[in-house]
Amino acid sequence: MKSISLKEEIDTTRESSLVFGDAIKILRSLPSHSVDHCITDPPYNISGYDHKKKIGWLQSNEVWTKEKNFSKIDAGWDKFSDDDYLSFTKDWLFEVARVVKPNGNIIVFGSYHNIYQIGTILQNLxxxxxxxxxxxxxxxxxxxxxxxxxxxxxxxxWAVNETKKNAKNWIFNYKKLKEINGGIQMRNMWDIPSTSISEKRHGKHPSQKPVELINRLVVGTSNKGDIIIDPFMGSGTLPVVAQMTGRKFIGIDNNKHYCKLALKRINDSGIASSGFVA
Ligand SMILES: C[S@@+](CC[C@H](N)C(=O)[O-])C[C@H]1O[C@@H](n2cnc3c(N)ncnc32)[C@H](O)[C@@H]1O
Known part of the structure; x- marks a missing residue:
């Protein structure tokens, strides 16, 4: 396998790439319909949430971070005004819908803070x-x-990159997911613990997703050899899983520290966690 290095632009969408740069700018540089799928975990815009009052989730997190030394998300990359967040989300989703092939899968993470906006934008598209x-x-x-x-x-x-009327033949590896689920049909509620410390051994990212979770999405909704783009790869969990399962990836992040962390994780072939299936 060709070794992966950090780039600032993409030469070809046919090879796996890790790219340091702005997601929207890099997406705009890619040809239409040039990748098979997108699986991504964008900023949720929760870092500035209720900052003044410090009620609810934020205060709860603060108790845990101060007293119990947990890490929480309070990062510049996750703070937008409501209007800026909406236009940022519209812009990158529009580009993703352009670069993913028709009937490719588009899978986006969120929390109650942003998931309804993401759903509405996908429906408007x-x-x-x-x-x-x-x-x-x-x-x-x-x-x-x-x-x-x-x-x-x-x-x-989970959306398909086609209209409701024309969507067909999207990839869903039903049997693979059933196998992962001990022979029982996979449901849409996944009980998976937060990312373990052992998966953070190369360094910390405040919203690193568990390998087991990303693994289910990758093997369930893509085939070996497919190219999956993650415009907000963070510590690189999507590229790591894509590589371990025989998919290609384009991983983008505008934070160099996280890009280097992703590179370290990709180059560690022993990263598989419990619950991993190729
Ligand atoms: C929620 S995190 C992704 C975490 C990732 N799923 C993981 O497992 O580590 C979102 C990432 O988006 C990156 N980001 C924010 N704005 C960006 C932009 N405009 N272009 C590229 N990356 C961006 C942040 O640096 C952050 O690492």
Whole structure:
């Protein structure tokens, strides 16, 4: 296999690439219909959430980060005004719908803060929605405020890059997912713990997703040899899983530190976690 290096642009979409740069700019440089699928976990715009009042989730997180030394997301890349977030999300989703092939899969992560906007934008783009998946984190931060339910889920929208009328033959590896699920039909509520410390041994990213979670999405909705783009790869979980399962990837992030972390993880062939299936 060709070794992966960090680039600032993409020479060809036929090879795996890790790219340091702005997602929208890089997406705009790619030809239409040049990748098979997109699986991505964009900024949720929760870092600035309720900053002044510090109620609910933020305060709860703060107790855990100060007293228990957990890491939370409070990053510049995750802070937008409401208007800026909406136009940013519209711009990158529009580009993703352009570069992914017709009937390719588009899979996007979010939380209750942003997932409805993402769903609405995909519907306005007239893309066919296939499923929403709930990722249930049984070990999520407890909520100490007693003013709301303890937030323990993230949401994933699975859409097909076609209109509702014309969508057909999208990839869904039903049998593979059934096999992963011990021979039982896979449902859309996935009980997978938050990312383990061992998966963070190359360095920390505040929203690193578990390999097991990304693994289900990759093997369930793509075939070996397919090219999957992740415009917001962070620590590179999508590229890592794509490589381990025989897919190609285009991973983009505008933070060099995270790009280097992704590179380290990709080059560590022993990264597989429990629950991993090729
Ligand atoms: C939610 S994190 C992704 C985490 C990833 N799924 C993982 O497992 O590590 C979103 C990432 O988007 C990156 N990002 C934010 N704005 C960006 C932009 N305009 N272009 C490229 N990357 C961006 C951030 O640096 C951050 O690493």
């Amino acid at each position: 007239n893309r066919k929605l296939i499923n929403s998946i709930i990722w249930y984190k049984r070990n999520a931060f407890p909520n100490v405020t007693q003013r709301m339910l303890c937030e323990s889920t993230e949401h994933i929208i």
